[in-house]
């Protein structure tokens with residue numbers, strides 16, 4: 001290559017790299033603005049949704065049994081007619097509703113509200129009580145992997161997904177902060193595993209925590225309509241839909257509803273990484289809450 005061409009090539013490289021930097025810089029700014037805009041939008045949503053002393057929040061890390069708990073609470077707090085199109089009509093996920101530019105719904109008290117908020121994003125002075133559902137992190141990972149694969153990326157490999165699960169540490173940090181409950185919210189902690197294996201007992205704990213007056217009929221409705229079989233049969237009332245794809249996905253949301261899949265699917269190395277993070281962030285808090293309960 002001639003000397004002049006070499007200089008020319010260097011010049012182009014310089015321009016390309018500079019443009020790349022600018023692009024990254026502006027993309028970050030756009031992302032920051034979008035996040036900020038969503039925050040403000042949510043504040044506005046909450047202003048019109050309002051707050052009530054008897055609001056009931058179901059707080060979870062995704063794929064921990066949120067929907068099943070929404071159905072239980074819906075049955076315990078209403079006549080349990082199940083005559084809604086989608087569970088979000090009677091038990092909204094307000095952060096998502098705001099994101100989707102939906103209007104807040106008029107709901108009778110007590111309202112049953114879903115949240116996946118990180119602890120730090122859940123406003124300190126929120127009124128009402130919180131039911132926190134905690135599920136084995138390994139099972140959550142398997143459930144999330146299947147959701148990602150079925151809804152967003154059919155090519156996704158389990159090993160790749162697990163790498164990102166560890167890298168983000170989202171489940172570990174989310175659980176840690178909610179189990180710690182630094183702000184002293186009025187919370188009852190329920191394990192997904194107890195909920196599916198000993199549902200009546202957990203329902204009774206919820207009733208007593210919320211001081212609800214429930215008839216035996218209401219309890220039986222909660223047991224029946226939150227069963228895996230019923231929810232699977234009526235999946236369109238419960239399932240989320242893919243955000244990016246146009247085609248709807250059915251029969252994939254109420255999936256297996258079991259405990260212990262993680263232990264089977266994680267390799268020895270993956271179990272070791274999981275356990276190290278689990279011991280560091282979650283184990284002691286879990287012990288304190290669930291052994292003394």
Ligand code: A3P
Pocket residue numbers: 060061062063064065066067068139142143144146196226227228229231253254255256257258
């Ligand atoms: P799996 O994917 O392991 O089957 P969320 O509602 O928080 O998204 O949780 C979804 C998980 O709860 C899925 O777990 C789903 O199958 C399970 N689930 C939903 N309804 C259930 C029910 N009635 N009984 C037991 N598990 C249920």
